[in-house]
Amino acid sequence: MDRNRNARRGPGRRRIEPTLAPDRADVAATGDDWRPLRQRQSSPAWRWWGALACIALAIVALMVFRQPLADRLWPETRAQQLRTDAEQALSEGRLTATDGSGARELYEAALALEPDRIEARAGLSRVARQALAQARMAMDTGRYDDAYRMLTLARELGVPRADADALAAQLRARETARADVDQWLVSAASALKAGDLSGNDHAALPLYRRVLAVQPNRTEALEGREDAISAMLQRAWDRMRADELAAAGALIAQARGFDAGHAELPDATAELARLLERRRERARAALGRGRLEQARTLWRSVLAVERYDMEAHQGLLAVARAQAAQATREARDFRFDAAEAALAEARDTAADAPDAAPAIAEAERSLQQARQSRQRLQAVDGSMTPAEREQRVSRLLRSALAAEERGDLLLPPGESAFDALRAARALAPDDARIARATARLLPASQQCYRDALRGNRLQRAGRCLQAGEVLGADPDTLRDQRRRLAQRWIAVGDERLGAGELGAARAALEAARTLDPSVAGLNAFARRVEAATAAN
Structure with a gap:
């Protein structure tokens, strides 16, 4: 409505009807945005800037991906460009280049895009002929390395073999003529x-x-x-x-x-092999007799000739383990200097037998435990007067005699004759009574070993063997006893392995290895155990 059309009511009073502003009336009539025109005209400019940014990004993307898209949509265009670049490289004498800019690499790239086109193949043939020509020029100027390099390129690209061979012969002749x-x-x-x-x-x-x-x-x-x-x-x-x-x-x-x-080589080689085998035999014998240092020297001499000789490596491993076992035995008897010396030898041998590390670590632990036991005994001994020490030694000797009469040579632990004598020796190493009791006990320990082995009581046989070692049994007898007991452990381990008792088989293997690392059949049994372990 228009404000001029307002009606009057009564004198002096005029009724004002509600009206719409002209701009809003226009909006209401058209059904468009009801906001004032000035507000609509002042809308933010970011809409225009956003549109411009999208257009700019599209242009940049087109510029960046123009060539890859063209290569994908029109591969013949890319191949043509590669051939053109290759022709240019060929005309400049750049036959090959590690960065792909050589004529060879460019023609090969074009051929990969269009395998059926002959232009790239013809170009590679021209590269081959040019390579042969460059090789000839390099030869004429005395650049023999370049000549051989270009000749190799020509051969790779299929230059006629006769031409390449002829140039190679000329190259050799030129080198010969130049060489004194x-x-x-x-x-x-x-x-x-x-x-x-x-x-x-x-x-x-x-x-x-x-x-x-x-x-x-x-x-x-x-x-x-x-x-x-x-x-x-x-x-x-x-x-x-x-x-x-x-x-x-x-x-x-x-x-x-x-x-x-x-x-003359075959005869000399055969003689060396014969002498090496003889040295291996001597090494095996030395190890079997317990001559560990000699065995180590012999096995190392084999390795000096045959670096990868497996038997020599296994032999040195056996020596290192035997030396570690010797250190353990010495430590149990509180002979610490001897134990340290044996450990030092084992570490030396392990330089060529790293697999001996676990055995050496076990020997080191045994030595430490023995030292701790000795310290406890010395603490007790230090608090004794000479009279008390004598009484203690006499009491231990009587206990040893009583245990011997009962037949308790090695068992039960702590109450056997063997344990009583060992404790007495720790208190009085030079006591003649202890030496006599030890000599009397030695035959009993040997009989104990034989009885236990006959009854297949292998752990008891091992304790009897240990007692014999401490009591001073004959070294040759001890070696034979260790070998026989190790063989018995291998037999038992084979039975356990066949029954699927892998843990028992591994324990038997370690027992045999500790007793005699060079016993026959040990390595084969170890391989069977390893194979079974891997299978599980």
Whole structure:
């Protein structure tokens, strides 16, 4: 409505009807946004900026991905560009490059995109011919390394074999002409006469090898090399006669490196193998007799010739474990100096037998426990007067005699004759009464071992064996007893393994290994246990 159309009511009073503003009336009539026109005109400008940003991003994306999209949508365009770049590289002499910009790499990339087009294949053929030409030019200018490199490229790209072989022959001839081969031969002959066979670039064999590299059929070089190798093998024979197998093996290996087909090599190699086997036999025997240091020396001499000889590695492992077991036995008898010495030997051997580490660690723990036990005994002993110590020793001797009469030589622990004598020895190591009681107890310990082994009571047999060691049994007898008990443990372990008792089999293996690391059948049994463990 218009405000001029307002009606009047009564004198002096005018009724004002409600009206709509013209702009809102227009909006109401049209049904558009009811906000004032000025408010709509002042809407934020970010809408326009957002649209412009989207357009800009689209342009950037098109610029960045234009080439990959073109390659995917029109691969022939990309292939054509690669061929053009390859032609340019070929015209500039850039036949190959590690960064892919060489003619070869560009043609190969084009061929990968269009395998059926012949242009790229023809281009690679041109690269091959150009490589052959560059090889020839490099040869003419004395750049032999470049010539060989280009010749290799030409061969790889399928240049005719006859052309490549002809150029290779020319290259070899040029090198030969340039090389002072005659002077090399003179120097090699002089070195051979002086006995300088190898070890430096001016020795006979390296010089002969240099001659034969450029003139493979040069008679003087072939004959000189044969004579030099014969002289080297003669030195190897001298070393073998002197029982210096490591030096002999090194000489034979050098000779084989210069000419593996030399006529005298098989005899020298066979003799070295025979002497090595004899040394292995001596090492086995030394280990079996308990001569651990000798066994270690022999096994190491085998390794000096045959670095990867498995038997030598296993032999050294057995030596290290035996030395660790010896340290444990010495520690149990409180002979700590001897235990430390045995442990030091075991650590030395373990440098070539790292698998002995667990056995050495166990021996170290046993030594520590023995020291603690000795300290406790010394604490008790230190509080005793001489009279009290004498009474204590006498009481232990009477206990040992009573246990012996009862037949309790080793059991029960702490009440056996053996334990009583060991405690008495700790208090009075030089007491003659203890020595006599020990001598009297020794035959009983031997009988104990035989009875236990006969009854297949292997743990008791082991305790009887330990008693014999402490009581001073004959070393040869003890070695035989350890070997027999170890064999029995292997047999029991095999039975347990066959019954599927893997834990018992492993325990039997460790018992046998502790008793005699070199006993026959131990390694085979260990492999069976390892295989069964892996299967589970």
